[in-house]
Amino acid sequence: MRRLERRAIMCLMLAAVLFLGIVVFSWRFVTRGGKWASFYGNTQVYTDGVISRGSVCDRNGILLASCTEDGIVYVDDTTLRKATAHAVGDPGGNIPYGAVNYFKDELIGYDLLNGTYDASRDGKSIQLTIDAEANRTAYNYLSYYDAGLIGVFNYKTGEIVCMVSTPAVDPAYYDDVDPDSAVYYNNFIQATLTPGSTFKLVTAAAAIETLDMEDYSFDCDGYNEYGGDAFRCVAYHGEEDFYDALANSCNGAFGEITRTVGAGTMKKYVNQFGLTSPVDIDGIQTAKGSFSFPGDDDVALSWAGIGQGEDLVNPCAMMVYVGAIANDGEAVAPRLLKRTGIFRRRSGKSLGHYLDAGTAAELRKMMKNNVESSYGAGNFPELDIYAKSGTAEVGYGETSWFVGFIDDEAHPYAFVCWVDGGYGGAAACGPIVRATLYTLIENN
Numbered sequence: 001m002r003r004l005e006r007r008a009i010m011c012l013m014l015a016a017v018l019f020l021g022i023v024v025f026s027w028r029f030v031t032r033g034g035k036w037a038s039f040y041g042n043t044q045v046y047t048d049g050v051i052s053r054g055s056v057c058d059r060n061g062i063l064l065a066s067c068t069e070d071g072i073v074y075v076d077d078t079t080l081r082k083a084t085a086h087a088v089g090d091p092g093g094n095i096p097y098g099a100v101n102y103f104k105d106e107l108i109g110y111d112l113l114n115g116t117y118d119a120s121r122d123g124k125s126i127q128l129t130i131d132a133e134a135n136r137t138a139y140n141y142l143s144y145y146d147a148g149l150i151g152v153f154n155y156k157t158g159e160i161v162c163m164v165s166t167p168a169v170d171p172a173y174y175d176d177v178d179p180d181s182a183v184y185y186n187n188f189i190q191a192t193l194t195p196g197s198t199f200k201l202v203t204a205a206a207a208i209e210t211l212d213m214e215d216y217s218f219d220c221d222g223y224n225e226y227g228g229d230a231f232r233c234v235a236y237h238g239e240e241d242f243y244d245a246l247a248n249s250c251n252g253a254f255g256e257i258t259r260t261v262g263a264g265t266m267k268k269y270v271n272q273f274g275l276t277s278p279v280d281i282d283g284i285q286t287a288k289g290s291f292s293f294p295g296d297d298d299v300a301l302s303w304a305g306i307g308q309g310e311d312l313v314n315p316c317a318m319m320v321y322v323g324a325i326a327n328d329g330e331a332v333a334p335r336l337l338k339r340t341g342i343f344r345r346r347s348g349k350s351l352g353h354y355l356d357a358g359t360a361a362e363l364r365k366m367m368k369n370n371v372e373s374s375y376g377a378g379n380f381p382e383l384d385i386y387a388k389s390g391t392a393e394v395g396y397g398e399t400s401w402f403v404g405f406i407d408d409e410a411h412p413y414a415f416v417c418w419v420d421g422g423y424g425g426a427a428a429c430g431p432i433v434r435a436t437l438y439t440l441i442e443n444n
């Protein structure tokens with residue numbers, strides 16, 4: 001009897017192991033089946049190592065690339081090819097997050113029931129959330145600079161409607177281009193950059209949430225010596241309140257505000273605002289920012305609070321943060337695929353509240369004040385724009401930033417724009433943002 005009992009237990013254990021195996025396999029099949037099917041060795045979907053099925057179009061159905069057995073056929077227009085190169089990808093796979101490389105499983109028409117079996121053998125057309133014409137507008141403006149980027153997304157749905165990085169490769173003629181060339185690098189996704197004064201939006205939020213800023217005042221003498229360092233301003237700002245300090249982008253005031261907020265609180269807020277984690281865009285992981293807020297060095301802490309020093313931010317993460325300010329404090333994950341297979345992890349979902357609704361409302365008022373008193377509302381006709389500019393001093397010179405959003409029910413867009421060079425954030429990036437938003441509003 002005891003032997004029978006032992007055998008029964010053995011059988012049950014074997015059954016349990018088998019069952020566990022099936023569960024593990026099924027899980028891996030569901031989550032990784034697309035990657036298995038798009039494996040390089042699957043000759044059914046590759047010709048000479050280049051994917052030979054499917055096509056990529058923009059949000060309005062403009063065909064940007066078709067993957068055929070004779071290679072990838074791109075849109076005829078050279079500017080459109082370069083403007084969308086980082087979103088669409090190159091045949092050599094040097095743009096790792098381009099659609100033809102990163103969304104291969106979607107492209108080959110893989111699905112769980114049928115695998116890659118497809119009677120038409122054409123694969124699937126995947127639709128990106130970007131507007132190719134808005135990319136073209138942005139690309140033309142960005143071309144004045146050696147390097148730059150713009151990202152615009154719908155801060156309610158997460159759809160990235162414009163994403164351009166320069167310099168950009170022409171993917172139809174990539175053969176002679178060095179694989180390590182900067183033309184493949186997507187600044188919006190892969191870069192971390194010194195944020196300069198755009199970071200004052202983070203310091204301001206931390207101050208609103210932890211200090212009483214109502215009666216704040218600072219007397220700027222243009223030089224603002226502290227601890228032996230000069231926190232110079234572009235001008236002598238005199239007596240300022242909190243609103244003036246942000247609109248003037250006063251380094252003296254914000255250095256002092258940072259010291260009052262304190263190192264620990266600054267650390268807490270950069271984490272809370274998603275600036276030290278990668279952003280997930282339909283599975284693509286952006287670079288993550290990094291900051292140093294020393295508790296024992298007030299001078300270094302002050303530089304960090306005004307976006308200089310060792311601060312590095314990923315532009316996409318900055319855009320998501322600004323989107324949260326626009327969206328009553330709630331951050332939304334950005335996405336690039338208009339429609340996704342049912343088993344791909346969906347983006348466009350809420351990332352929770354980065355800020356209290358009250359803090360977001362206060363920041364919006366300050367960003368509107370920036371436009372009215374510093375950048376000139378007249379420079380943005382017909383746009384209800386809220387923004388913060390930035391200039392970052394880097395080793396070899398200056399870079400310019402402009403981040404913000406528009407309040408427009410039908411076009412709830414937040415943006416980030418950065419260029420290498422330029423004279424002042426709003427002066428350099430303002431016209432790029434303005435033209436891109438006009439194209440987006442006209443087309444969508």
Ligand SMILES: [Zn+2]
Pocket residue numbers: 220221222233235236237248249250251252253
């Ligand atoms: Zn000042």
